[in-house]
Amino acid sequence: DELKCTLTQPDKKARDDNFEMFKSFVQFCTEIGCPGITLSSGIKYADQGFSFDEIYAIAREELTRMVDYSGERGVEVRPEPHSESIMGTLATCKQMLEDVPGLKVSLDYSHFMPQGHSIEEVHDLIPYAGHVHARQANRERLQCRYEEGILDFEAIVKELAERKYDGNIALEYVCVNYRGCNDIDVITESLKLKKDLESYLEKYDPGQPH
Numbered sequence: 001d002e003l004k005c006t007l008t009q010p011d012k013k014a015r016d017d018n019f020e021m022f023k024s025f026v027q028f029c030t031e032i033g034c035p036g037i038t039l040s041s042g043i044k045y046a047d048q049g050f051s052f053d054e055i056y057a058i059a060r061e062e063l064t065r066m067v068d069y070s071g072e073r074g075v076e077v078r079p080e081p082h083s084e085s086i087m088g089t090l091a092t093c094k095q096m097l098e099d100v101p102g103l104k105v106s107l108d109y110s111h112f113m114p115q116g117h118s119i120e121e122v123h124d125l126i127p128y129a130g131h132v133h134a135r136q137a138n139r140e141r142l143q144c145r146y147e148e149g150i151l152d153f154e155a156i157v158k159e160l161a162e163r164k165y166d167g168n169i170a171l172e173y174v175c176v177n178y179r180g181c182n183d184i185d186v187i188t189e190s191l192k193l194k195k196d197l198e199s200y201l202e203k204y205d206p207g208q209p210h
Contacts, residue, residue, distance in 0.1 A: 008042025008058045008086060010050060015062060022066055029075045035167075036076035036130045038106040041087035041096065052086075059086045060099050067102045078130040080106040083115065090117055090124075097128050104130035108172065109151055110137035119156060126163045133172040134193060143173065143181045146192040153193070157200035169197060 042059045066077045087093040107129040136149025173186035
């Protein structure tokens with residue numbers, strides 16, 4: 001059952017089992033030299049009668065012990081904020097980052113576009129970014145064709161460089177049955193954005209290998 005693997009699983013034994021699995025991921029990362037783990041901050045379980053505050057507290061506790069364990073081994077914990085997760089809004093994401101010292105994020109601007117945020121508002125998360133995802137999005141869709149997108153990646157890359165972000169930028173077009181992410185040519189869209197990103201990185205961050 002995939003839901004038993006979620007970080008906010010209400011059953012404590014299931015969470016402990018998940019943490020043992022997480023430790024194996026950390027070991028794998030240390031052996032191959034991977035600097036971080038991207039995961040979800042956990043679903044909300046509102047349909048099972050749990051309040052947001054109850055699930056937030058579970059997420060905070062689990063992320064804290066993950067960061068404590070992996071941090072001692074040089075591996076970052078990087079939840080990717082998405083709308084269904086406990087860190088799914090800009091406000092709750094910022095709150096969790098404040099509550100769990102050392103926590104990072106896998107920053108994907110596309111998740112915040114359907115919520116109505118500007119890229120300037122999302123820039124606030126750059127100091128916590130351990131990894132960055134890139135794809136076009138708009139107010140209706142978190143993944144769309146290049147020509148239909150509203151994300152200004154030149155401005156994003158410029159801000160990342162100015163704030164000394166030195167991690168990777170990963171193209172993340174997907175073909176999955178999730179919020180309309182299954183009806184575009186992911187290869188074509190990846191190549192379009194890749195070309196632009198390479199030119200922006202050369203312009204704003206020429207000293208870094210790309």
